[in-house]
Amino acid sequence: MPSEPSRPDRAERPRRRGRALHRRSFALTLLVLMLPTLGIAQSMQVPSAVQAELTVKVAGYDRNFAARAGSKAVILLAAMPDDPESMRAALELKGALSRLPTVGDLPHEEQIVTFNNAAGLADNVRARKAAIVYFGPGFAKQIPAIREAFSTLDVLTVGAVPDYVPAGIVLGFDLVSGRPKLLINISQARKQHVAFPASVLNLMKVY
């Protein structure tokens, strides 16, 4: 069957133009997409509901928790001012904890506190006899100061962001292979009189 040289050529021209147009629009989109965009704070890995359940469960294993909490476990949820993500994390955890009946077999009460400085928060912990202090996203730069201020306190500090734990928060959460993972800063735990049995520590990543 003889070929028709003129027909493929005519048909090819608009097709080539179309291909070139698509290549250009694709390249332009890549360029636009690759323009730098400023980001904001690191977000937490484990959902609030799971963090709440894990916090409640783990606190029950702390040998000093009952003595620390007294008749009612007070939980302070620290939030950075002007940081919606931090405030939302505190609100979500408050909501999630409110749906759980007890913390370490004790009734509990949650209070959201706005963070001004580490010393002020430490004073707040002493004044309210808080058993647990929770830090949502937005505290990365404050963690060293918090570690220092809390080193003489009897309190379980809990961080939503994995990086908080090696920096000085006692207990934290990570997501590894799609499963929640507990993190612990063991030296800070000792300083803050938090003591977990070996069977629980075996389930944690220890810093």
Add this chain to the structure above:
Amino acid sequence: MQSLQGVGVRPAHSIARWLIGVLLIAATERVASAEDVSGLEGMLAEPIVSSASKQSEGASSAPALSMSLSAEDLRRYGIKTLAEAIDFLAIGVSSSDNLNGGEVGARGVLLTGDRGSHFLLLVDGNVMNDPLRGGASFGVGAGIPLELVDHIEIVVGPGSVLYGSNAMLGLVNVVTKRAKDYSGARVIVESSLPTSIRTGVGVGTPFTLFGQDGEVTTQLEYFKQQGPDFFFSAENTGVDRFTGQPGRNSRNDGPTGIWGGRTARHSLFAEAPSGLVRVALGNTELHLQGSYYKHGAPTGPGDFDDPATGERETRASIGLSHRIAVSTLLDLSVRGYASYYDTKSHFIASRGVLCPFGLVTCDYASTGSASWVGLEMQSTWDWFRDGHFVTIVGADGRRRGVQTRSDTLQVDTGTPLYPADRGLDRSDFTVAAYAQQTWAVSQFVKLSGGARIDSDPRFSPVVTPRIAADWNPWAGGTIKLSYASAFRAPSWDEADNSTARRIKADHLLPEKVQSFDASVQHHFGTHRLVMGGFYSHWTNLVELVALSDAEAIAAIRNGQTTVPFTPGIELTQYRNSRDFTNYGMNMGLDGALDSGHVLYGLTLTGALAKRNVSSGTTRLPVAPQLLGNARLAFVLGQDLPTIALATHILGPRPADLSDGQFTPTPYAPTQVELRLTLSGDAPWIKGLSYRAMVNYAVADRGPYVVGPVTSSIPSETSPQLIPVDRFRTTVGLAYAF
């Protein structure tokens, strides 16, 4: 055939006995524990998923059957591809090896020839289905380095409510590792001896830019496979109706009329370089993926063992997403994305019925390229600021373009044998909007409802709703009920394209599926049990249908193809031709014993998919009615290896050509695949790890008819089924710096 089905049932009894044993061990272990941390272990074993509802949540409370396959399991059980992960680890999902990239199905439905287009494949939330056919590769062609995978989320059942087209059987979301879990550099070498080799290099590192913490993870890899060499029995193609002589089945041989009869040594191959890069900076994430996949298999009806028959696919995709926490009420996210796909295929045929131009060999060359660019915006409204009543509203706009071309060339000279089909050169714009409401009514009850509307200029808008409820009536227990729907837009290729031997479709409608699901889940300590049932109804299924002689003559007369008429010419057309129902049950049990040193899991699914035909109902070809898997691993710890045994089973399946082409209907026997894997860190070199796998398949044939005899002819009344690579050893090393 009865005996084969009997064989398929027998393992279920064994599994039931094993299941009872595991439950007894688990109960004993719990009682014996001095300091009970099983509850905490159980909480830490609960997968966190986000694909089903675009919200992070426990798998048991997700509004669909969701599972998460961990990176540890992928390594532990010697998993090399997504298809293997599905086969050995997932519930209700299975793949089928056609030696050419494989196919994937779920819960008794596998639509052979669909190129994976009934699953939505995502990597870090970015769609990997190609813009030309909507296809997704789950084999080596996926271009996803498994060492970079953190976990794989699989949602079984219709999932268009938030994702749109293609999520009919479910969706697979591959989540890649963060830099903290992939730090430093590494090199990987792995070989399935002696047929394939895979090498890779990867890097993961954090960085700081503009005062923001960021990280980059990437892995580049190269895969090459040649063989294995399979023997194919001779198929007598008889007298060629075009030449009046025995057919030619090789470009070099004369008219012998014989296809096969020897070992194919040149035409089973694959080559797949690929790379994946993820860069995160604050709440901004950039995702880049590219792959090239060259592959061929000696199974088609063309010339036997011709290495020029095959396909080359090139994929590239980019996604850039940014999330802004506007207030405690509102979260906004925006995602720009683009995807490019290019394919070139060659089909070499000499037989007159396929190449009616005298004593020449035809090269049917098809090319296609397609791309899309789009923008998706999503808002998340947390009305009470505590996560218990959340609305998601989103919109997605996408511009698509496609070009195709189909040529029939003389293989020796490359000159056209007749004018090329016009092919496609089209572009259009699609928009979609979706909304979802979740409501945690109490600690024990959660409701979810949503819908998505997709507008495509080729057909009326499609609405895909989903409603779901889950209830925790007892400690550790969850009951889930859901109704979900999904659709698949016919691809440009199906709806508007034509090739030399395929005429254009006539107003294809989107495929639709509706499904009702119910399940009960219970976790006790680290052990999780799920049992469920489902009923689905599929409509407007798109099929490639062979035209009757009268239809072929009419198509040629009407100019729907430029192929000249020859007696026995085979033309095809995509049509909406099938409705069918699909129902069944599935169960899964997994957990850990001895403080995580012994890991186990098993799943079993029994499902029926029946389509109506004039003579009653028939089964879907290739799709198994019984599928499952089981696994057991011993983590010895320290410098000792992890020893893992995994198996998966597929019940007997009718072959792909089982619509009356052969009597009796050809069936592939029950397939049981066993895999023993040893993995661990080499004790003598820090940073060096290894794994070694031995794989054995019980059955030697799969459910695909190979060769030119695609229906019963006087000289060949029974088909030849595709061979299976029954025994293969794989060894791999990885060194992390």
